[in-house]
Amino acid sequence: MKKTITVLIAGCAFLVTAAPAQATPKDPVRALKSKLVSGHGVRFTETTTLIGDGKVKLQSRKGTFQFNAKGIAASDITSKTGPTEPERTISVGKVSYTSGGIWKERLPDGKTWLKTGGMPGGAGGFYGQVINPAEPGTLAALIKKGKLSGSTITGKITFKELEKVSRWFDASIPLRMHDDTKVTYTLSLTSAGLVSRVRSSYAATGVFDKSGFDGKTITIDSRFTGWGVKVSIKAPDPETVTTDAGS
Template sequence: MITLVAACGALMAAAVPAQAAPKDPVSALKATLVAGHGVRFTDTVTWSDGTDEEGARDSKGVFQFGKKGIAAFDISMISGDERERVISIGKTGYYSGGDVARVLPDGKTWYKGKGGAIPDSWAQFLNPAEPKTLAALIKNGKSKGNSITGSITVKELKAVSAWIAAAGIDKQHEGIKISYTLTLASTGLVSGARSSYTVTEDGDSNMVTVDSRYTGWGSKVSIKAPNPSTVTTETR
């Protein structure tokens, strides 16, 4: 009987799986950065004045990777009745819908401009598809389970993030502090990013919260420029 109990104990011990070592998020990200592949995401933006909260905008998009990080992105945005879309390929940006649509010449639906940047201040400032940005967010935050929580200023982000550096944010806004929570999948890749920050204008303070979800890390992606016949560099 003693032998049987000992044997059962050994079997039970063997059946308990060893605790897997946590995956390094930056290494996991770098492994997915293959040209022609990318990641899809959705953003939900809410606005609050401290009393009332309302949905400001919903977005969905995709990042395409190149040899040196993000090579292109395509984002569609819905805000009330407004529909907007921005495509960025290299250092060229294409914009349609919203205010842009109201100033385009007849027969044109896209405006072509220089530079690729986030569409506006209601986009997700944090870009977990950038290794340097992800490393900074991990360094500034505290890990607990599968989440990382912390805060970072716009100035600190500009120093590591091409996504933010290209946005042309004024120095007067560099002191804005962004609070964030990253959620990691079992692979170590970011599956969610929630950020919030306060903007003060004319003495009124409002909080903007952006909740993002990321799927399909490493899947094949192909972002193309709009049909040339629909594109213009002029406005009315």
């Protein structure tokens, strides 16, 4: 009997010792910088929900970011908000081109793209993800202000703090009501240290200061896949572009 117990204890000890330890994610900023290669990028999908008396889906988006050595060089994003037709925005450098959505009936005949001064999210940016993990400076700030637990980073950052580090945030939501609005965020990391998911939320009145948004929260859930995939984003044919937004 004693011999049997001894064998069982030894076997249990072996199983505990042999069980692989959970891998600790690598440095996320270093992992991101390793993917910042011209002609490569990352894809994302996201859903935005308004939470208050219930849950209302505000928008869905999908898109691709193209990198250079510093971060995002170009983007191609399609958003679907409510009953309107999808809106697509292509940005190259600091110039953006938007087609569809509210602009479909406003542009001159023969023109399908509206050229603007750098709103990479288009009109859909007002309901889009405010945190962009493809910006090294933004990611570093989120890590500094957040807390790492396993493979997730959680924290809070204000609109004003985001504006200082994130060109994406400043361009996507140029009109906002309260800079002290706090964004609560959770970043999920792969074992390679790359961000696979961003969940963020903030008081809706931070952007839409109307009574209908009192006490309500905007939440955005974004998934990132294909880090390092080959990407080629180009501006639309100049013959289809206009700067006339109509009336």
